[in-house]
Amino acid sequence: MKSEINIRNTAEVCYIDIDGTIGVPEEWQFDDPSSRVTTYEKFKDMVAKIADIDNRKVVVNIRSTGGDVNDALLIYEALCALDAQITTRCYGYTASAATIIAQAASEGCRQISANALYLIHNSICATEGNAAEMEAKADLLHKTDRRLAEVYAMRSGRKVEEFVALMNENGGDGRWLSPEEVIEAALADEIINDHSTKSADKASVVASVTDRLTALLAKLGLAKEEKTPLPEDRNVLHFEMPTAAQPKLPTPSTILFQEGQRSAAPTQIKSKEDPSINGDTYRSANDCAYAADVRSLSRF
Numbered sequence: 471m472k473s474e475i476n477i478r479n480t481a482e483v484c485y486i487d488i489d490g491t492i493g494v495p496e497e498w499q500f501d502d503p504s505s506r507v508t509t510y511e512k513f514k515d516m517v518a519k520i521a522d523i524d525n526r527k528v529v530v531n532i533r534s535t536g537g538d539v540n541d542a543l544l545i546y547e548a549l550c551a552l553d554a555q556i557t558t559r560c561y562g563y564t565a566s567a568a569t570i571i572a573q574a575a576s577e578g579c580r581q582i583s584a585n586a587l588y589l590i591h592n593s594i595c596a597t598e599g600n601a602a603e604m605e606a607k608a609d610l611l612h613k614t615d616r617r618l619a620e621v622y623a624m625r626s627g628r629k630v631e632e633f634v635a636l637m638n639e640n641g642g643d644g645r646w647l648s649p650e651e652v653i654e655a656a657l658a659d660e661i662i663n664d665h666s667t668k669s670a671d672k673a674s675v676v677a678s679v680t681d682r683l684t685a686l687l688a689k690l691g692l693a694k695e696e697k698t699p700l701p702e703d704r705n706v707l708h709f710e711m712p713t714a715a716q717p718k719l720p721t722p723s724t725i726l727f728q729e730g731q732r733s734a735a736p737t738q739i740k741s742k743e744d745p746s747i748n749g750d751t752y753r754s755a756n757d758c759a760y761a762a763d764v765r766s767l768s769r770f
Contacts, residue, residue, distance in 0.1 A: 493541025536566025565589035591644030626656030
């Protein structure tokens with residue numbers, strides 16, 4: 471797994487991204503240097519750069535399943551020595567040595583993703599040699615485990631024995647903890663990336679911005695006039711006649727509806743205008759006079 475420590479400085483916050491394996495695990499130290507994931511020289515240079523950070527706020531993003539305990543302790547000490555507010559954020563599988571770095575945060579600033587898992591366990595090493603050498607290594611491992619438990623206890627306010635027991639579970643392999651269990655064990659202070667919380671926070675921010683903008687517009691005399699509220703029955707047509715006690719004028723919607731009713735009604739023809747009635751067509755007085763003249767003149 472590739473090991474990277476990247477430092478990104480902005481005007482207000484310095485971001486440190488710790489991805490992959492921390493340092494060079496002991497079993498890799500005899501490999502070809504060109505094939506190593508990282509080198510001690512490069513790692514020490516990065517730790518020195520961390521120690522030189524002068525930003526007032528530092529955010530450490532941790533995406534690592536661990537690595538070399540000694541290197542993790544070096545990063546932990548470098549972060550604790552900074553005169554800044556340190557926030558650590560754990561993502562994905564955060565385990566082993568990576569959990570030590572996570573404890574370097576300022577008070578109340580240890581964060582863990584809602585989708586992460588967290589593992590603390592007894593330290594491991596690869597070694598060979600005679601019985602005396604094995605005993606010396608075993609003694610170093612016991613001291614390392616005790617030191618790690620003391621770091622957890624110091625940052626959590628809990629007893630060292632609680633973390634010794636947690637690290638000893640499953641034959642020393644520890645147990646993966648959910649974000650809620652990490653909070654309960656006081657190894658983190660806050661769960662982040664909770665979508666329900668984000669939605670609520672977003673709504674709160676929008677409401678706050680809206681209120682401030684409204685207040686500013688009112689102060690500048692640019693506030694929009696409040697619209698006259700629409701009647702509750704704006705989408706209902708009423709045809710009841712107004713009473714004398716409470717006269718009611720027809721609404722525009724009622725007038726349009728009544729006009730539509732009239733235009734859709736069948737055409738009405740008076741009986742005298744209908745040629746089918748009495749077998750003759752109704753004629754005007756002028757037509758009758760003209761017809762009389764025609765009959766009188768036709769005699770000559």
